Amino acid sequence: MSTWLDTPTYAAQFNSSEDFNGSVPRPDDFPEIAEESRSYWIREHRIDLDHTQVDTHLPTNVDVVIIGSGITGAVAALRISEKKPELRTALVEARGICTGATGRNGGFIARPECYHLVKTAKIIGTEDAIKLRKFGNINRDMMLDCIEKLGLSEDVDLRLNGNINVFETQEEKDNALEDIKFAKENGFEPEGYYLDPEATTKKFGLDAELCRYGSALLERAGTFYPRKFVHNLLLTALERMPNLTIHPYTPVEAVRKVETPDVQYEIRTPRGTITSKAVFHATNAYAGNICPPLKGSNGVFGAKAHLLALSPNTPGNRDKQLKYGFGYADFWHYLHQRPAHGSFLYGLADAEILNDYDDSITLPTDHPVRAKMAEMLERNFPDWFENLDLSKDVTHDWTGIQGLTMTGASIVGRPSIESPGEFASVGHNGEGMGRCFASGTVASDAMLAYLDGSEYSPPDWFPHCYRRNI
Ligand SMILES: Cc1cc2nc3c(=O)[nH]c(=O)nc-3n(C[C@H](O)[C@H](O)[C@H](O)COP(=O)(O)OP(=O)(O)OC[C@H]3O[C@@H](n4cnc5c(N)ncnc54)[C@H](O)[C@@H]3O)c2cc1C
Numbered sequence: 001m002s003t004w005l006d007t008p009t010y011a012a013q014f015n016s017s018e019d020f021n022g023s024v025p026r027p028d029d030f031p032e033i034a035e036e037s038r039s040y041w042i043r044e045h046r047i048d049l050d051h052t053q054v055d056t057h058l059p060t061n062v063d064v065v066i067i068g069s070g071i072t073g074a075v076a077a078l079r080i081s082e083k084k085p086e087l088r089t090a091l092v093e094a095r096g097i098c099t100g101a102t103g104r105n106g107g108f109i110a111r112p113e114c115y116h117l118v119k120t121a122k123i124i125g126t127e128d129a130i131k132l133r134k135f136g137n138i139n140r141d142m143m144l145d146c147i148e149k150l151g152l153s154e155d156v157d158l159r160l161n162g163n164i165n166v167f168e169t170q171e172e173k174d175n176a177l178e179d180i181k182f183a184k185e186n187g188f189e190p191e192g193y194y195l196d197p198e199a200t201t202k203k204f205g206l207d208a209e210l211c212r213y214g215s216a217l218l219e220r221a222g223t224f225y226p227r228k229f230v231h232n233l234l235l236t237a238l239e240r241m242p243n244l245t246i247h248p249y250t251p252v253e254a255v256r257k258v259e260t261p262d263v264q265y266e267i268r269t270p271r272g273t274i275t276s277k278a279v280f281h282a283t284n285a286y287a288g289n290i291c292p293p294l295k296g297s298n299g300v301f302g303a304k305a306h307l308l309a310l311s312p313n314t315p316g317n318r319d320k321q322l323k324y325g326f327g328y329a330d331f332w333h334y335l336h337q338r339p340a341h342g343s344f345l346y347g348l349a350d351a352e353i354l355n356d357y358d359d360s361i362t363l364p365t366d367h368p369v370r371a372k373m374a375e376m377l378e379r380n381f382p383d384w385f386e387n388l389d390l391s392k393d394v395t396h397d398w399t400g401i402q403g404l405t406m407t408g409a410s411i412v413g414r415p416s417i418e419s420p421g422e423f424a425s426v427g428h429n430g431e432g433m434g435r436c437f438a439s440g441t442v443a444s445d446a447m448l449a450y451l452d453g454s455e456y457s458p459p460d461w462f463p464h465c466y467r468r469n470i
Contacts, residue, residue, distance in 0.1 A: 010354060021079055024285070025253030025464060027094045029272060030094050031359065033096070038360070039396060040225065041225065042098075044224065048404075049234060049235075049248065056082065058269065061088070061276075062274060064451070067280065067283050068095045069246070069263060069282075070101060070102035070103070071433070071437065071440070072440045073093070073440075074098075074234050076271065076425075078233045079098055079440070080448065081236065081237040083428065086241075086242075087243065091240060091248045093246075097231070099227075101400050104398055106307065109143065109223060109224055110218055110336060112223065115216075117183060121265070126135070128464045131462070133183065134463070136434045140309060146227070154230065155228055157223075157339055158222070161324045161325075165215060166210060166211055166215040166326070167419060168215055169213060171211040188326075194215075197213065220242070221325065262277075278422070278423065280447055282426070285404075285426075286302070287424060291415050293422060296380075298398060300404065302356065302402065303430070304401055305401075306362065306395075308394050310343060310377070312341070312344065312385075314383065314386050316383065322381070323337075328376075333349075335347070335377075342454070348373050351369040356401075359399045359400050404429050407465065410427050411426050412470035414470060415469035423444075423446055425442070442470075
């Protein structure tokens with residue numbers, strides 16, 4: 001759990017309770033994604049399902065409808081394919097497959113897990129705060145296990161060379177050390193550890209001034225290609241499930257519960273209505289639009305984030321590769337280099353905007369964040385960047401919508417107790433690669449138990465603060 005709303009960037013924007021109900025676009029109003037505003041991931045990896053499945057006949061009656069085709073929707077499909085492959089399942093997506101946050105993010109898998117621990121423990125208690133911090137590694141291990149079992153390491157460009165967070169201030173460092181101490185005192189031995197300034201500079205070849213407060217390092221962490229992962233999960237589910245259909249460009253306009261006498265749902269789309277026994281909301285920032293209990297202060301709201309891809313521009317760059325994932329100032333800055341001396345992908349959270357859902361528009365060219373990013377690259381990554389000319393050296397420039405919640409906790413389970421067949425895993429607060437795999441699996445298991453008529457309670461390691469009516 002992160003409490004991003006405490007940060008100056010968000011606090012300055014968050015003025016009234018109306019902010020919870022910002023104007024989430026209607027699904028049929030999601031902006032078109034123009035070629036120039038497509039993310040690096042979307043432009044560099046085409047998902048053929050967008051074309052091969054677009055005319056697939058929309059079924060009228062199924063067991064499960066999954067709404068959304070990011071990592072959460074794909075994990076739900078995969079989980080059903082593992083446990084109940086015979087279920088009649090339709091996955092519907094408003095735009096192209098995996099063009100939401102999962103198709104636009106930083107691609108980081110896990111970060112040093114001891115951050116904001118003491119602060120979080122004061123809000124939700126020590127036991128659950130520690131569960132939360134362990135959960136990041138459990139999610140990582142489940143995801144890596146899946147990648148290994150399906151033989152996808154190469155396909156998804158998996159690189160596990162570690163992720164560091166370099167501290168910006170003495171206070172950030174002190175808090176991190178305090179968090180590690182607190183974890184140990186409470187019986188949790190974190191994997192992530194502190195590196196002093198000299199060790200950080202030496203190990204990562206970074207500028208001594210940048211590293212003057214040291215860093216935290218998680219070795220079993222790194223980066224991958226989230227969109228390729230989603231693509232592969234969907235192909236796997238399709239292979240295993242004779243009754244799975246996938247429907248890109250099919251926005252869900254409404255979900256209605258009907259009792260006939262069993263509970264069923266009508267899922268209305270412009271292409272027709274599907275009747276289903278259960279519904280899985282994998283809609284992240286847009287969840288409140290078609291699921292009222294997920295709107296408002298107890299629900300999800302959007303925050304637009306921005307990333308750049310830049311080609312290294314120094315003559316010597318061909319032989320050099322940044323191997324690890326780099327975070328700075330509590331991962332406020334996050335960057336890594338794509339394999340084979342590829343582009344740097346760089347996000348800086350200064351530019352994030354609450355309740356802005358237009359991911360077809362990127363930042364103005366004179367936005368001050370761009371100059372700050374250029375300065376970070378030239379000063380601290382001189383092996384790759386000098387005299388940057390952003391109009392030439394930026395190759396991809398895009399935005400994406402994160403789903404935030406007021407508490408920072410994800411919402412996993414049933415949006416409402418009155419609607420027993422609706423399930424959700426949404427609101428991952430910009431940390432979805434660290435949360436979605438395990439959260440999507442838990443929500444799917446709860447749904448499968450409901451369909452079976454059996455009892456379900458989440459595994460003991462699953463944080464209480466994420467659970468919603470399960
Ligand atoms: C710019 C950016 C950088 C990020 N960087 C990182 C990072 O480095 N590490 C990390 O851990 N996390 C990062 N995140 C967060 C992470 O990407 C998300 O938490 C995660 O991808 C959420 O996955 P999801 O499947 O739940 O949602 P999404 O990938 O957003 O998928 C939701 C899908 O639902 C569809 N949908 C919504 N409503 C409807 C409807 N009514 N009908 C049909 N379809 C609908 C949407 O079109 C969308 O495709 C970043 C996010 C952004 C935007």
